[in-house]
Amino acid sequence: MSQKYATRAEDYSKWYNDLISRADLAEHSEVKGMMVIKPYGFAIWENMRDILDAKFKETGHQNAYFPLFIPKSYFSKEASHVDGFAKECAVVTHYRLKNDPDGKGVVVDPDAKLEEELIVRPTSETIIWNSYKNWIQSYRDLPILINQWANVVRWEMRTRLFLRTSEFLWQEGHTAHATKEEAIGETEQMLDVYADFAEQYMAMPVIRGHKTESERFAGADDTYCIEAMMQDGKALQAGTSHFLGQNFAKAFDVKFTDAQGKQDFVWATSWGVSTRLMGALIMTHSDDEGLVLPPALAPIQVVIVPIYRSEEELQQITEAVNRISGELKSLGIKVKYDSDDQKRPGWKFAEYEAKGVPVRMAIGPRDLANGVVEIARRDTKEKYAMNLENIGSSIKDLLDEIQQNLLVKAQTFRKENMHTVDTYEDFKTRLEKDGGFYLAHWDGTKETEAKIKQETQATIRCIPIDIASEPGVCMVTGAPSKGRVVFAKAY
Incomplete structure (x- = not known):
């Protein structure tokens, strides 16, 4: 008996959780509130990460890495910042375990207490600005344009895969500037990078705006955001870019000498997106049959399934598929040929539908004889024959059409709501x-x-x-x- 999955209409929350399981994206770990991102889910995140990373580098940013642990005293230096994160912080108090004298496993060694507690980073402004103090003396040292790909911990009581977990993956940009105008320009530029990524790659329309004072990032003078509408009509904050003013520079005494020899505090920004984007992607496009992926982010853009009755037919199909795959790959299209003889074609069709593969191609001996293949679009569920002649350019055009169709569909839904x-x-x-x-x-x-x-x-x-x-x-x-x-x- 097949498993019964929830539909969007009857139970949106269960539909979301069921879909993540069906598409094999992630699962809850044994550590409460934390998740395991499975290979297919991580492949989608890697595509997001690689595209964004290239965009960051195009705008002059470099990647670096800063410590996972932050001394507690650093948080005391920026009052509004620590107030914003205090209730979410995980704290390290000891540095060693020892065997339990009663033979019951291991215990924390009471003699190994840290002189100063360490905070598992909820965000890295404090430790990064402590480093910037040593890097910046003159206007010649500015701007500093750095991004970090990392994990962070914000202790959550109510968690949901990708949307809200105690540990998540993200990138955090941290930049330092000589003028207020330059820092605001950076904040706005990175918001535009996020919005362009959301719309052009995720096919997810967003509204750009400012947060109210009550909703700003802790320690920011202004927070810019992109807001997306999910299929249940709720909003999801998909990215934020913060103008930090001189708040962190003053907290960590980061000054520079300008061209006239005058000293001033540095101006700062920070900006980030996280694996929450995975939740946004799922909820923007998916349906009751499973995940729907825009081709720009799909780990597999085209899956080819052979339909055969004999080894001779399979060999004939495989020879044709090798030619087709070569043509598609030469155009940068990600192709998978699934010739696994342990699974029936119908099972494969349902599997790749659940995984959101944009285009499914089925090929049998009769198709080859007629010079065609059967195409199934994931976005519209249309099926039709496609001529093998110039199939590379035909599939490339189809993927572009699917990408655009998903964006238009999401834009229409938002307009109607x-x-x-x-x-x-x-x-x-x-x-x-x-x-x-x-x-x-x-x-x-x-x-x-x-x-x-x-x-x-x-x-x-x-x-x-x-x-x-x-x-x-x-x-x-x-x-x-x-x-x-x-x-x-x-x-």
């Missing part, structure tokens, strides 16, 4: 009934923001940069509003 509201009653009624994003006026106060969150569980996702808005009055208080902001329930 983006609502403009003017009254608080209308907002509450429609939010409860329809979900989605809401463009509404807000008076700019923390009190009104908190009231809306408490009463509706919706938050201000961002103050949008790329959505035109006129002044108005707050939907709650009637006080003046500079423009509409984006409200939604969120992950």
